[in-house]
Amino acid sequence: MSISIKQLFGRKPKSSSIAKQRLKLVITQDRLDVDDRVMTRLHHELAEVLAKYFEFSANSVKMNLKQEGNSYILVADFPYTKFHDLNVRR
Amino acid sequence: MGKVIVVTSGKGGVGKTTSTANLGTALALLGKTVVVVDADVGLRNLDIVMGLESRIVYTSMDVIEKQCELSKALVRDRRVDGLMLLAASQKNNKDDIQPEQMKAICDKLRTTHDFVLVDSPAGIERGFSNASAGADEAIVVTTPDVSAIRDADRIIGLLQNARIEPINLVLNRFSPQLVGNGSMMDQADVLDILNIDLIGVVPEDSGVITSTNRGIPLVYEDASPGAQAYMRIARRLTGQRIPIPDFEQSGLFSNILKWFKKKK
Ligand SMILES: Nc1ncnc2c1ncn2[C@@H]1O[C@H](COP(=O)(O)OP(=O)(O)OP(=O)(O)O)[C@@H](O)[C@H]1O
Ligand SMILES: [Mg+2]
Numbered sequence: 300m301s302i303s304i305k306q307l308f309g310r311k312p313k314s315s316s317i318a319k320q321r322l323k324l325v326i327t328q329d330r331l332d333v334d335d336r337v338m339t340r341l342h343h344e345l346a347e348v349l350a351k352y353f354e355f356s357a358n359s360v361k362m363n364l365k366q367e368g369n370s371y372i373l374v375a376d377f378p379y380t381k382f383h384d385l386n387v388r389r
Numbered sequence: 390m391g392k393v394i395v396v397t398s399g400k401g402g403v404g405k406t407t408s409t410a411n412l413g414t415a416l417a418l419l420g421k422t423v424v425v426v427d428a429d430v431g432l433r434n435l436d437i438v439m440g441l442e443s444r445i446v447y448t449s450m451d452v453i454e455k456q457c458e459l460s461k462a463l464v465r466d467r468r469v470d471g472l473m474l475l476a477a478s479q480k481n482n483k484d485d486i487q488p489e490q491m492k493a494i495c496d497k498l499r500t501t502h503d504f505v506l507v508d509s510p511a512g513i514e515r516g517f518s519n520a521s522a523g524a525d526e527a528i529v530v531t532t533p534d535v536s537a538i539r540d541a542d543r544i545i546g547l548l549q550n551a552r553i554e555p556i557n558l559v560l561n562r563f564s565p566q567l568v569g570n571g572s573m574m575d576q577a578d579v580l581d582i583l584n585i586d587l588i589g590v591v592p593e594d595s596g597v598i599t600s601t602n603r604g605i606p607l608v609y610e611d612a613s614p615g616a617q618a619y620m621r622i623a624r625r626l627t628g629q630r631i632p633i634p635d636f637e638q639s640g641l642f643s644n645i646l647k648w649f650k651k652k653k
Contacts, residue, residue, distance in 0.1 A: 313571030318535050319578045326542045326582060333546055 327371060331364060338362060345375060353379035391422075391499040394506050395524035395553070399540030401511030403532045404561040407597055408619070409508035410438045414606040415623030417472035421503040424463060426495070427477040428520035429510040430486060436476050440604020441466060450478035453490045459497055473502070483515045488522035495523025504626070513547060527553050528588065532562045533574045542583055557588035559622065564593045589622035590633060591615055
């Protein structure tokens with residue numbers, strides 16, 4: 300979270316700016332929730348890349364958006380069973 | 390071939406019916422032929438807002454049930470040429486109508502009129518699907534507050550999925566004073582969030598309430614800021630290019646004033 304000069308000098312931020320900031324966050328979340336396809340695609344593409352390095356079972360994977368302060372964090376759990384030996388790969 | 394435009398919002402009470410009544414009347418005043426369709430089955434209000442409540446004989450339900458011809462169910466507004474109302478049934482509910490049936494009505498109306506404006510109920514359920522089923526375009530009405538804007542975003546997503554385009558935004562109940570002192574988002578803020586085209590800003594205007602009391606749409610009161618805003622939107626709907634005025638006070642003096650206000 301960033302602290303603006305205004306906040307440092309003890310002035311309250313305008314409520315309209317707070318509204319805008321909160322809306323932007325919640326709408327990002329709403330859009331992703333509604334459009335499950337985006338998350339599913341991301342899930343598949345991430346799995347494809349990670350599969351080059353790790354072995355994991357597809358149904359143990361969890362992906363979520365988590366709000367922290369002013370931003371969203373993408374939390375992806377890919378519990379792996381084995382690390383591929385990278386020297387074997389060309 | 391006329392255009393079918395659904396007037397919708399997601400959140401209730403933000404001004405869909407007020408906008409439909411005023412834009413319909415304004416388009417007729419500009420010489421267009423218009424039908425305003427109440428799609429709020431079970432909670433109809435467009436008739437009373439327009440002052441036509443005493444003249445309703447048939448509703449869209451009667452047309453669907455083949456109790457009467459579509460042309461016979463249209464109530465002519467005698468105050469202006471070319472304006473008709475198709476009322477919603479008050480004794481049925483939204484599930485009694487299928488989206489295809491609404492679409493059929495809209496498709497028929499567009500062959501005889503320049504504009505068909507459909508007043509949608511609030512919500513994202515059946516009432517909304519019925520109202521938007523026959524629409525080519527949409528007008529999304531919102532007020533500048535967090536819940537209305539969030540719901541507008543949801544509706545915009547549904548309209549986009551239904552390939553309804555363009556989707557134009559009406560920002561209603563806008564207060565330059567509140568924007569000036571930082572307690573209301575301005576049009577740039579709202580557009581930044583919703584990312585669709587703005588077709589007009591309607592200020593908070595007590596004339597809306599008094600004109601609704603009388604059943605005479607506000608656009609007949611030339612001097613009122615709300616009426617002027619609706620007339621400008623109607624002109625834009627007909628394809629005229631009219632800039633959206635900046636409702637904020639401008640000029641050096643008011644900017645200095647604003648700067649002082651911000652410091653408070
Ligand atoms: N620009 C405005 N200035 C002042 N009052 C307004 C304005 N626009 C709408 N209103 C008032 O807000 C109330 C709700 O308006 P309206 O019935 O048009 O909303 P709606 O979106 O159709 O509601 P619903 O979701 O219940 O159908 C009415 O009392 C109306 O007079
Ligand atoms: Mg309404």
